[in-house]
Amino acid sequence: MNQQIERRTFLKNSAAVGAGLMILKSGILKAGQSPNEKLNIAVIGVGGRGGSNLNDVKSENIVALCDVNANNLAAAAKNFPKAKTYEDWRKCLEQKDIDAVVCSTTDHTHAFVNIWAMNRGKHVYCEKPLANSVEEAHMVRQTYLKNKNKIATQMGTQIHASDNYRRMVELIRGGAIGTPSEARVWCSRMPKGGNYLPEVKPVPDHLNWDLWIGPSPFHPFNPEYLKGGCLGWNLYWDFGSGQIGDMGSHMIDMAYWGLDLKLPTTCSAEGTEVNPDTCPQWLTAEWDHPANDWRPDIKLYWYDGGKKPGMPSEAFDREKLFKGVLFKGDKGWLLADYSLRILMPRQNAGDMTHYKSPKPEDLIPPSLGHHKEWIVACKTGKPTTCNFDYSGALIHNNLLALVAYRVGKKLEWDAKNLKANNCPEADTYIHKTYRKGWVLNG
Amino acid sequence: MKGKSMTDNKITQRRQFLKSTAAVGIGLVILPSGVLSGANAPSNKLNVALIGAWGRGRAHHGPISSENVVALCDVDENNLAKAAEKFPKAKHYVDWRKCLDHKGLDAVICCTTDHTHAFIANWSMNRGLHIFCEKPMANCVHEARVVRDTYLKNKNKLATQCGTQRHANPNFNRVRELILDGAIGTLTDVYAWGNRQIPKPGYLPAEGEPPKHLHYDLWLGPSPWHPYNPGYFGGCLKWNMYWDFGSGQIGDMGSHTMDLAWNGMDTTLPITAEAKGDPFNPDVTPVKMEAHFDMPANDWRGAIRLGWYQGGAMPRSPKEYVDLNKIGHGVMFKGSKGYVIADFGSRLVLPFGDDADMTYYNRRSEDKILPDIGHFQKEWVDACKGDLKTSCDFKYSCDLIETMLLGLVAYRVGKKIEYDGARGRVTNSDEGNELLSRKYRPGWTLNG
Numbered sequence: 075m076n077q078q079i080e081r082r083t084f085l086k087n088s089a090a091v092g093a094g095l096m097i098l099k100s101g102i103l104k105a106g107q108s109p110n111e112k113l114n115i116a117v118i119g120v121g122g123r124g125g126s127n128l129n130d131v132k133s134e135n136i137v138a139l140c141d142v143n144a145n146n147l148a149a150a151a152k153n154f155p156k157a158k159t160y161e162d163w164r165k166c167l168e169q170k171d172i173d174a175v176v177c178s179t180t181d182h183t184h185a186f187v188n189i190w191a192m193n194r195g196k197h198v199y200c201e202k203p204l205a206n207s208v209e210e211a212h213m214v215r216q217t218y219l220k221n222k223n224k225i226a227t228q229m230g231t232q233i234h235a236s237d238n239y240r241r242m243v244e245l246i247r248g249g250a251i252g253t254p255s256e257a258r259v260w261c262s263r264m265p266k267g268g269n270y271l272p273e274v275k276p277v278p279d280h281l282n283w284d285l286w287i288g289p290s291p292f293h294p295f296n297p298e299y300l301k302g303g304c305l306g307w308n309l310y311w312d313f314g315s316g317q318i319g320d321m322g323s324h325m326i327d328m329a330y331w332g333l334d335l336k337l338p339t340t341c342s343a344e345g346t347e348v349n350p351d352t353c354p355q356w357l358t359a360e361w362d363h364p365a366n367d368w369r370p371d372i373k374l375y376w377y378d379g380g381k382k383p384g385m386p387s388e389a390f391d392r393e394k395l396f397k398g399v400l401f402k403g404d405k406g407w408l409l410a411d412y413s414l415r416i417l418m419p420r421q422n423a424g425d426m427t428h429y430k431s432p433k434p435e436d437l438i439p440p441s442l443g444h445h446k447e448w449i450v451a452c453k454t455g456k457p458t459t460c461n462f463d464y465s466g467a468l469i470h471n472n473l474l475a476l477v478a479y480r481v482g483k484k485l486e487w488d489a490k491n492l493k494a495n496n497c498p499e500a501d502t503y504i505h506k507t508y509r510k511g512w513v514l515n516g
Numbered sequence: 517m518k519g520k521s522m523t524d525n526k527i528t529q530r531r532q533f534l535k536s537t538a539a540v541g542i543g544l545v546i547l548p549s550g551v552l553s554g555a556n557a558p559s560n561k562l563n564v565a566l567i568g569a570w571g572r573g574r575a576h577h578g579p580i581s582s583e584n585v586v587a588l589c590d591v592d593e594n595n596l597a598k599a600a601e602k603f604p605k606a607k608h609y610v611d612w613r614k615c616l617d618h619k620g621l622d623a624v625i626c627c628t629t630d631h632t633h634a635f636i637a638n639w640s641m642n643r644g645l646h647i648f649c650e651k652p653m654a655n656c657v658h659e660a661r662v663v664r665d666t667y668l669k670n671k672n673k674l675a676t677q678c679g680t681q682r683h684a685n686p687n688f689n690r691v692r693e694l695i696l697d698g699a700i701g702t703l704t705d706v707y708a709w710g711n712r713q714i715p716k717p718g719y720l721p722a723e724g725e726p727p728k729h730l731h732y733d734l735w736l737g738p739s740p741w742h743p744y745n746p747g748y749f750g751g752c753l754k755w756n757m758y759w760d761f762g763s764g765q766i767g768d769m770g771s772h773t774m775d776l777a778w779n780g781m782d783t784t785l786p787i788t789a790e791a792k793g794d795p796f797n798p799d800v801t802p803v804k805m806e807a808h809f810d811m812p813a814n815d816w817r818g819a820i821r822l823g824w825y826q827g828g829a830m831p832r833s834p835k836e837y838v839d840l841n842k843i844g845h846g847v848m849f850k851g852s853k854g855y856v857i858a859d860f861g862s863r864l865v866l867p868f869g870d871d872a873d874m875t876y877y878n879r880r881s882e883d884k885i886l887p888d889i890g891h892f893q894k895e896w897v898d899a900c901k902g903d904l905k906t907s908c909d910f911k912y913s914c915d916l917i918e919t920m921l922l923g924l925v926a927y928r929v930g931k932k933i934e935y936d937g938a939r940g941r942v943t944n945s946d947e948g949n950e951l952l953s954r955k956y957r958p959g960w961t962l963n964g
Binding site for chain 1: 686687689690693694697699835836837838839840842843846857861862863864865866867870871872873874875877878879880881882885
């Protein structure tokens with residue numbers, strides 16, 4: 075512990091020099107560090123997305139690697155021979171010299187790793203979604219808010235770093251569609267539904283299945299869960315949240331940034347018949363978001379499993395628009411996707427006098443890169459774009475749709491107290507129950 | 517003006533009277549009560565001849581009923597009878613040349629077949645008459661040039677309007693503003709297209725006799741003789757595909773759609789034209805065709821490329837998500853920073869690429885917004901009585917249709933032609949020069 079504290083103190087002290095330079099502009103900085111100083115990073119989950127994230131932070135000291143799959147672990151360890159290896163992330167987090175954690179585990183362990191890491195003063199980069207229940211999302215966000223002056227966090231919605239997102243936000247904020255009133259977001263991925271898989275023996279030697287299950291209720295091993303990346307497991311309630319958790323994190327992020335959304339006041343949703351094992355094969359949801367200081371209240375909509383909103387122009391090819399977001403304002407629409415922005419002024423109201431196009435100095439600065447942004451934030455206290463305040467609210471919003479879907483009611487939502495005032499039965503789905511021995515806020 | 521006569525003098529006198537009373541009227545109209553007697557007093561009404569009284573002519577029955585329709589002209593006497601129910605006091609003519617001699621005329625509305633438009637436009641202007649002419653203005657390059665010349669000689673006296681009434685849709689102004697204000701950076705290319713396909717094998721064989729009420733010889737007018745066939749009748753789509761009667765979709769929807777493009781380009785005549793399409797048919801214009809033009813620079817932009825696509829030919833969409841085929845008649849402006857895609861009523865702005873950040877867009881202030889045109893026909897009626905200014909006068913409209921018709925010349929020549937717009941000469945093809953004009957039947961004079 076002493077060593078760790080010393081190291082962190084060092085980082086902060088050396089940071090003070092850098093901070094002097096940057097505090098002038100942003101005003102919220104806490105510390106800075108010589109760019110040459112490296113973070114000690116633990117990478118938890120090193121296969122799949124984890125391997126990719128590992129590659130994106132390899133400029134730093136990789137001091138710990140953790141995976142429930144010994145093959146993944148061995149492969150990663152080859153490139154980082156100095157890193158200690160773990161199969162249980164709880165053990166990994168005990169390693170004393172860790173400054174920061176990159177979490178790329180299964181969705182149902184994200185909130186645990188996040189909260190445990192933050193409770194231990196670690197910076198965290200976590201794959202989306204941050205949590206597997208509304209309560210988890212809430213707790214991740216609260217834990218971050220308690221520690222926000224000490225740690226840097228970033229959710230792995232890496233497309234947020236693109237210039238296209240920035241240009242989209244500038245159009246909305248500049249008033250290109252006038253006063254915004256709604257955003258409709260969709261992704262056409264089709265979750266396959268079905269039930270938990272029957273047991274297949276044996277569990278391969280290289281896999282600690284019990285740790286893979288982690289805090290979730292136990293389900294016997296079946297290799298199909300691990301095929302096709304996250305799509306093998308994220309449709310099961312105990313392991314993920316379907317497409318609203320998966321692609322919804324990326325796509326609703328666009329609406330969140332564009333419209334500066336926080337927490338909803340209502341939510342309703344519908345989808346295929348509720349299945350106790352898996353997320354719906356299609357889902358549509360809508361939320362009310364309260365007004366803020368620059369716009370009135372907003373209606374937010376989500377569509378997946380092949381459902382899509384209507385388009386204001388026939389020229390917008392719905393077939394080819396696999397995913398996207400359609401913003402609506404009193405002066406027009408903006409259609410956007412990862413690399414697309416199309417503005418459609420309203421026929422007789424869109425003379426564009428309402429649009430304040432940006433001056434060069436008003437442009438949202440380009441990202442350093444989604445991972446780099448976080449690394450610099452860890453060292454200097456500069457902000458990240460997808461910290462756990464912002465992305466915690468986003469995931470809270472998204473997962474609430476699944477609660478509304480499961481109870482089949484429009485929820486009057488008290489986000490602060492995690493209560494649907496008109497629907498006590500929603501509690502069952504707001505909170506998850508965990509296996510014995512697993513503590514969320516540990 | 518040719519053959520100044522007593523009639524002309526009377527017209528002039530009457531016109532002077534209209535102008536001075538109009539001035540009084542304007543003062544009255546400004547009052548909050550709106551339209552007052554001054555503007556619409558019987559003495560202040562135009563005396564109008566409606567040539568082509570039915571079909572498209574019907575579209576004018578309502579708007580022109582505020583004026584005195586004193587003459588109706590149609591080669592079909594049944595049409596005259598029907599139109600007379602609306603305008604019982606008007607005198608009837610079957611030959612527009614006679615109709616134009618009607619005493620006391622101020623203005624003409626021409627809704628005849630395309631192959632007579634340029635004739636009626638010239639004859640009317642030569643007689644000091646304001647004219648509203650349905651599109652297209654002409655049936656060959658030469659006709660467009662003569663009509664424009666006649667107009668330019670008379671522009672201080674006459675109000676003209678080509679019947680591209682969609683021009684009054686506010687969307688036309690909005691698209692123009694986007695281009696001029698730099699929403700897509702520097703303009704480089706303009707594309708316009710239409711998807712109509714009306715294939716015809718060739719001129720129709722002789723079939724039966726023209727009915728008694730139809731003056732078929734006058735219907736043919738200046739064009740070469742073709743035997744009667746009832747299949748030519750029943751709307752412009754029955755005849756405007758034939759070279760002698762029209763220019764296919766170039767002149768039909770092309771007049772409207774290119775208008776939307778033209779309005780955002782501020783261009784003069786093209787320097788080159790090149791086209792390809794269906795195999796040449798000596799009887800009918802091509803269904804599928806595309807024409808490309810080099811347009812010279814002007815004071816706010818460099819040289820640009822203009823493309824016209826029809827009958828299945830289409831420009832490429834800048835993004836697969838945008839299906840241009842869903843826009844039946846549309847235009848696309850390409851600039852250094854993106855695209856504006858529009859149809860008659862709506863428009864899309866597609867900033868292209870991550871650096872298309874709109875910092876280059878010079879938003880105009882509200883007082884600089886282009887004013888609404890209002891009712892398109894009324895704009896012309898008001899111009900006849902007032903400042904003579906219209907949005908689609910015969911300079912604008914003849915430049916447009918000359919370009920489009922030059923595309924058909926290039927199509928027939930089959931190679932890229934170079935064009936001297938000042939002289940109206942194709943400089944690298946004798947055949948091209950031949951095709952700029954067409955032959956008329958004896959007794960018909962274009963600029964009479």
